[in-house]
Amino acid sequence: MKPRFGWLLAGCVLGVALVACAKQESGQQAQQTTTALSGKIVIDGSSTVLPISEALAEEFRKQHAGVEITVGKSGTSGGFEKFANGEIHITGASRPIREEEDALCKKNGVEYIEIPIAYDAMAVVVNPQNTWCDYLTVQELKKIWEPAAQGKIKNWSQVRPGFPNAPLTLFGAGTASGTFDYFTAAIVGEEKASRGDYTASEDDDILVQGVFRTKGALGYFGLAYYENNQDKLKLVAIDNGNGPVKPSRETVLDGTYQPLARPLFLYVNVKALDRLEVAEFIKFALANAGELSNEVGYIGLPEQVYELVAHRVERRIKGSAFGAHGSQVGVKLEDLYKIEEALEKSAQ
């Protein structure tokens, strides 16, 4: 029996050796690039912000191969929890920090700087065969999605007089996602208040397929999913009292596509920011986030905002410009940070 166990052992050793080889190879690759910067940056948080953090980490490491960066995916709330415990250096968030999270940071002596990194817009879509619905008002969306609509609003004719008699089938974000939090806050007026009788999924592809296959469908998800499936979906403009507006780079940036556009953030631990590699990473992020966000399907902020934020970082302005109140609807970042800057100046 012994020689056969020998083979088994040999197999294991071979496996380890292969792994070791692969490792060495990558080590050689890493040596080709330069800079003496080293250390470790641990990033976690929102799954919405993840593609941006991943792209930033990838590009940053091309210049600073000695810095080890890991990006996790705990969700906005999970990220803040770890951030407040001091377990991670940077957390991605699809909404501003909440009061209780801010309190937890204070309790643990964790100070942070808030860094808006991009805009994310939500698209409301219908089936391409839907000829009657080109735009919806916020009130109509509220009528469809509020908890009171459950089991009652089941037909397009109930949404607006003049709409045909067609069954209304709903698709939307799963209740654990930041998208759900924001959509409910923006449309219904209260975070997490939504009817429950709709197809909910964290997997947006399921929602895309659902809307594509159901004639009377209405759904909402991130704009990037619409852009990648334009042939299967029809985009609905949103009327917030100033006429119907379709989501696009322009309408999100000029603030007319409201209330379904929201800023995404990175929160960085101030103590970690004193380390050179983290400071460099944040500098790099502010210089490149615009371009990289566009590339991964979000909307980069105006240059001006990145500059304002760079000032904030330089002068270590701590805390949240949103007063740590969680999801807020229809806030224009330029105004917010400019006002704060002005206040800061007058105080000096």
Place this chain on the structure above:
Amino acid sequence: MIQVVSTPQWRAREYRREQLFQLLGALIVLFALTTLVVLLTKILLDGFARLNPEFFTSFPSRRASQAGILPALVGSAYLLLLTAAIAIPIGVGAAIYLEEFARRNWFMRLVEINITNLAGVPSVIYGLLGLQVFVRTLMMERSLLAGAWTMALLALPVIITAAREGLRTVPKSLRDGSLALGATQWQTVRYTVLPVAMPSVLTGVILSLSRVVGETAPLLVIGAVVYIGTLPSSVFSSFTVLPVQIYNWTTRPQHAFQENAAAGIIVLLALLLTMNAVAIYLRNRYQKRLPI
């Protein structure tokens, strides 16, 4: 009392019933197999084109066409080896103790019931336990070691149960014979029982480890990362594994990432099938040479 009178009509009816049942059974099997074939075909069609050498040697990237599974593959391999190193000695040891040495009393029955119940606990619960115990209390942070300990906990109930089943297949006459020749209990276990039970013990161990390779939820909870630019350099390094990488890609809007996910699934499937094949091979090979 049921009276059965075997008339031709009765026989014909029973025959038709049997035919109907067979048809139903065949339909169910056909449905299950068709679903599987459709899924596998779709995965193969989607992912096959991405299976080039670069896919195995590249790091994840925001550009789907340049992204690879190297850190995930290496992470999975390390995690598997570490988990095996922790879970096999403890699991097989516990099984030997429970089966060969332990006295049957109320405490042992309690332990047994708990082990059986633990095998049914959802894996994400193990993740939460691992996060609190290994990552936070024992300060292992989000390392390979913390992941391996969590996965070892997950695998232990299955390994213990499977190993005990294996030990139970050894006939009592062998043990009695060994003891009658003057061997101690330890010698009996070491030289008589274990060699005979080894194939089924190994099968159980490999099958439970292949479950570890496919697990995602507990690792996400304890903080396996989804992007990493370096390979683990020690047991205290951060890591990612194949299922986490696949999960990350499936949630991206761009279609090219779905192809990457499909290719990742093919690799994971191949890995799991290999492990199961090894398990079957070991079982067949050793069973033929049993000394009884």
